[in-house]
């Protein structure tokens with residue numbers, strides 16, 4: 249009995265990020281107040297890989313900035329590892345747990361040599377040189393960029409730059425990484441490179457990742473998908489959310505192409521399994 253209870257407690261994922269009825273408004277003058285988040289409650293467990301999708305202006309970036317403690321909620325509360333973002337004395341600890349990678353890789357580089365760029369964060373933490381060296385090497389290896397350590401950032405492709413930006417955040421050893429549209433300026437190859445690195449962080453480093461994206465094909469690779477609409481959580485669940493065409497449309501989002509095809513075929517009486525969500529899977533199902 250006791251052993252079973254203990255096992256159940258162990259299995260229950262501890263929530264690492266907790267938002268309780270969070271409201272946030274931008275005050276840019278009295279008239280044009282913008283309510284960016286309106287009563288958002290979310291609980292994200294350690295090791296989860298969560299996509300956040302939503303139409304332009306639905307509040308995705310604001311959510312990232314609130315979790316990172318850059319902004320403070322007007323109402324409600326955000327806890328990161330049990331620490332409230334509203335308490336200034338927690339901010340250092342919160343920011344060392346949550347790393348954010350932004351959209352434009354060029355704005356995230358500070359040094360002219362790649363390894364110096366990655367060392368910048370750990371240096372600011374005042375870590376000993378040997379520890380800095382170890383972290384830089386580890387972070388570069390983690391994103392598959394070790395051979396570029398002595399290179400110059402401006403010579404890299406977009407995908408490589410974004411991988412260096414991820415390494416810069418990794419070197420701070422955060423528990424959570426938030427990627428805010430970090431692949432949106434990349435070509436398909438660059439996007440794929442970044443997604444491969446992110447998946448490796450989730451699988452091998454057990455990192456908690458929040459992937460803000462407007463590519464439904466990327467969202468599909470996450471275990472959980474949160475859809476924001478006008479500052480509210482509109483849908484929250486597994487991959488199957490991406491088959492709910494009407495609701496996605498209501499949120500201003502496109503259903504992935506293969507899912508739309510599968511839905512259309514089903515409507516014409518052709519039996520396609522519900523888990524067919526990619527083109528290769530659809531082709532395989534049709535061949536069968």
Ligand SMILES: Nc1ncnc2c1ncn2[C@@H]1O[C@H](COP(=O)(O)OP(=O)(O)OP(=O)(O)O)[C@@H](O)[C@H]1O
Pocket residue numbers: 274275276282283284302303304305306307308309310311
């Ligand atoms: N600095 C700001 N000042 C005033 N309003 C803002 C500011 N930043 C965002 N907003 C407003 O807050 C709302 C949410 O914006 P946010 O940037 O969080 O959305 P988003 O989902 O990230 O959008 P996008 O897909 O365009 O990146 C929008 O209505 C936006 O216009």
Ligand SMILES: [Mg+2]
Pocket residue numbers: 308309310428429
């Ligand atoms: Mg945004």
